[in-house]
Amino acid sequence: MTTARPPLRERKKRRTREALIDTALELFTSKGFAHTTLDELCDTVDVSKRTFFRNFVSKEDVAMAPTQDLWTAFLGELRVREPTGEPLLALLRDILLAAVDAMPDGWASRVVLSRKLAQTTPSMNAHGLDFCDRTTRAALEILRDRVDLADDLRPRLALDIGVAAFHVALERWVSGAGEPSHAALSAALRNAFEAVPTSLTLIATPRVSNTHDPRVQQNGPVSSTNPSRG
Amino acid sequence: MTTARPPLRERKKRRTREALIDTALELFTSKGFAHTTLDELCDTVDVSKRTFFRNFVSKEDVAMAPTQDLWTAFLGELRVREPTGEPLLALLRDILLAAVDAMPDGWASRVVLSRKLAQTTPSMNAHGLDFCDRTTRAALEILRDRVDLADDLRPRLALDIGVAAFHVALERWVSGAGEPSHAALSAALRNAFEAVPTSLTLIATPRVSNTHDPRVQQNGPVSSTNPSRG
DNA sequence: GACGATAGTGCCACTGAGTGGCATAAGCGT
DNA sequence: ACGCTTATGCCACTCAGTGGCACTATCGTC
Numbered sequence: 001m002t003t004a005r006p007p008l009r010e011r012k013k014r015r016t017r018e019a020l021i022d023t024a025l026e027l028f029t030s031k032g033f034a035h036t037t038l039d040e041l042c043d044t045v046d047v048s049k050r051t052f053f054r055n056f057v058s059k060e061d062v063a064m065a066p067t068q069d070l071w072t073a074f075l076g077e078l079r080v081r082e083p084t085g086e087p088l089l090a091l092l093r094d095i096l097l098a099a100v101d102a103m104p105d106g107w108a109s110r111v112v113l114s115r116k117l118a119q120t121t122p123s124m125n126a127h128g129l130d131f132c133d134r135t136t137r138a139a140l141e142i143l144r145d146r147v148d149l150a151d152d153l154r155p156r157l158a159l160d161i162g163v164a165a166f167h168v169a170l171e172r173w174v175s176g177a178g179e180p181s182h183a184a185l186s187a188a189l190r191n192a193f194e195a196v197p198t199s200l201t202l203i204a205t206p207r208v209s210n211t212h213d214p215r216v217q218q219n220g221p222v223s224s225t226n227p228s229r230g
Numbered sequence: 231m232t233t234a235r236p237p238l239r240e241r242k243k244r245r246t247r248e249a250l251i252d253t254a255l256e257l258f259t260s261k262g263f264a265h266t267t268l269d270e271l272c273d274t275v276d277v278s279k280r281t282f283f284r285n286f287v288s289k290e291d292v293a294m295a296p297t298q299d300l301w302t303a304f305l306g307e308l309r310v311r312e313p314t315g316e317p318l319l320a321l322l323r324d325i326l327l328a329a330v331d332a333m334p335d336g337w338a339s340r341v342v343l344s345r346k347l348a349q350t351t352p353s354m355n356a357h358g359l360d361f362c363d364r365t366t367r368a369a370l371e372i373l374r375d376r377v378d379l380a381d382d383l384r385p386r387l388a389l390d391i392g393v394a395a396f397h398v399a400l401e402r403w404v405s406g407a408g409e410p411s412h413a414a415l416s417a418a419l420r421n422a423f424e425a426v427p428t429s430l431t432l433i434a435t436p437r438v439s440n441t442h443d444p445r446v447q448q449n450g451p452v453s454s455t456n457p458s459r460g
Numbered sequence: 461g462a463c464g465a466t467a468g469t470g471c472c473a474c475t476g477a478g479t480g481g482c483a484t485a486a487g488c489g490t
Numbered sequence: 491a492c493g494c495t496t497a498t499g500c501c502a503c504t505c506a507g508t509g510g511c512a513c514t515a516t517c518g519t520c
Contacts, residue, residue, distance in 0.1 A: 009468085009516050050470065050471075053506090053508080054468075054469085058507080059507090083435075085433060088434045126357055130352055130353075130356035133359060149435075153425055154432050157429040158429040164393075192387065195387055199318075199391065200388065200391070200427060202384050202385060203317055204315070204316065205377055205378040207376065246497095268478090277499090278499045279499095280498070280499065281499075287478095288478080289477070
C-alpha cells in the first residue's frame with residue numbers, strides 16, 4: 001500500500017525523531033516545559049542528548065515540530081503550484097488549505113498540544129513566531145521567482161496578512177472544543193481569510209458610557225469556528 | 231526645563247539600565263551577539279550579572295529594549311486616546327505615529343542597531359516577535375474595554391494587520407540609507423498603512439516564460455521609504 | 461557473506477545563560 | 491542619626507547547548 005519504501009536506514013532516524021516529539025509533547029504537557037529537563041526526555045526515549053541536538057536545534061524546537069511541518073509543506077506546495085492569476089491572498093489561502101490536507105493522521109492532535117504549550121511558554125511561542133517569520137521571507141523569495149509581482153512593499157504585506165489570518169484561525173481552532181480535525185481547521189482558515197476585507201474598515205465605536213454594552217456590530221462573516229463547509 | 235524631577239533614586243537605576251542597553255548594542259554589534267558573554271557586558275558596565283537579570287529577562291531582552299519602549303508607549307497611548315469612531319486600522323496607525331513621536335532623541339539610532347542585530351540573530355528576532363505578539367493581545371484587551379467592538383475574529387485580525395504594516399515599515403526604514411529619523415519612520419508607516427487595501431487584491435501574475443520579465447505592476451502607492459510627508 | 465566507506469550515535473568534558481539565597485549598601489522618611 | 495525600604499553584590503548551583511572522538515550500525519560492492 002505504501003507507494004514508496006523509504007531507505008531502511010532513515011526510518012530509524014525518523015522513528016527516533018517522532019519518539020522525541022511525542023515524548024516531549026507528553027512530558028512538557030504533564031510536567032510543564034520548564035520542569036522537564038532534556039536529560040529526562042532523552043532518558044525516556046533512550047537516546048543521548050547529543051542525538052537530540054542533531055535532530056532539533058533547541059528544546060523549544062522539538063515541541064514546535066508539528067507546526068513547522070505544516071510550514072514546510074506550505075513552502076513545498078508553493079514551489080510546485082501553478083498560479084492562475086488569482087489574487088495573491090487567495091493563492092496563499094489555497095496553498096495553506098492544501099498543506100493542511102497534506103498533513104498525516106495524528107498531526108491535528110499533536111499540533112494542538114504544541115500550540116497550547118506555546119500559549120503558556122513564551123520561549124516556545126517566540127521560537128514558533130520566528131520560524132513563521134523566516135518561512136514568510138522564504139515564501140516571498142519563491143513567489144518573486146515564480147510570478148510577476150509588484151516590487152514594492154505590497155507583496156510582503158499581503159503575505160503577512162495571510163499569515164495573520166492563519167494565526168487567528170489556528171488560535172480559534174486550537175481553543176475550539178472537541179476532537180481537533182483537519183476539516184475544522186480548514187473551515188477556520190476559510191473563515192479567517194473571508195473576514196480580512198471587512199476587518200480593514202472595522203469601526204472602533206466609542207463606548208457611550210463606561211458600563212458594558214452587550215450590543216455589538218453584527219455585519220461580519222460567521223464568527224464561530226464550526227465547519228460551515230468541511 | 232524638565233517638567234518633573236524624577237525621584238532621585240530611580241535615576242541611578244535608569245542610568246544603569248541605559249548603560250546596559252547601549253553597551254550591549256555596542257558589544258553585540260562589534261563582536262556579535264553569540265560571541266559576547268554577559269560576564270563581559272556586566273564587567274564593562276561594572277554591575278553584577280544578578281543586577282542585569284533584575285533589569286532584563288534575558289540576554290536577548292536587553293538588545294530589544296528600544297523596540298519594546300515603542301510598544302510600551304503604544305499601549306500607553308492606546309489607554310488614554312479618545313477614539314472618534316474612525317476605522318480601527320486608522321486608529322492604530324495614528325497611535326503608532328504618536329508613539330513614534332513620543333520616543334526620545336537617540337531612540338532612532340538605537341532601534342536601528344537593535345533591528346539589524348535581530349536580522350542576524352534568530353533568538354533576538356524571536357524574542358522581539360514574541361513581545362510584539364503579547365503587546366497585540368494586551369492592546370486587544372484594552373480596546374475591548376474602551377470601545378464597542380465586534381466579538382468575532384475581525385478586531386484581532388485588524389490589529390495583526392496593523393502590526394504587519396508596522397513590521398514592513400520598520401524593516402524598510404531600517405534598511406534605508408542615511409541617518410535614521412523619526413520623520414522617515416513616520417513616512418514609512420503612513421506608506422505601509424496606505425498600501426494595505428490594495429495589497430489585498432494584488433494579483434499573482436504567472437510568468438509567461440521562465441526568463442525574468444522586468445515588467446511589474448505599477449498601480450500601488452509610492453514604494454520607496456522617502457519621506458513624502460515629514 | 462565479508463569489505464571498506466559512510467553515515468548516525470554515545471560518551472565526556474566544557475562554556476555560558478539564568479536562578480535562589482542571603483548579606484550588604486544605598487536611598488528615603490522622620 | 492534612626493530605622494525602613496529597595497537595589498545590589500556575591501556565591502553556588504542547574505541545565506541548555508557545543509566540540510571532539512571513539513564506536514556501531516547501515517549501505518554499496520565484490
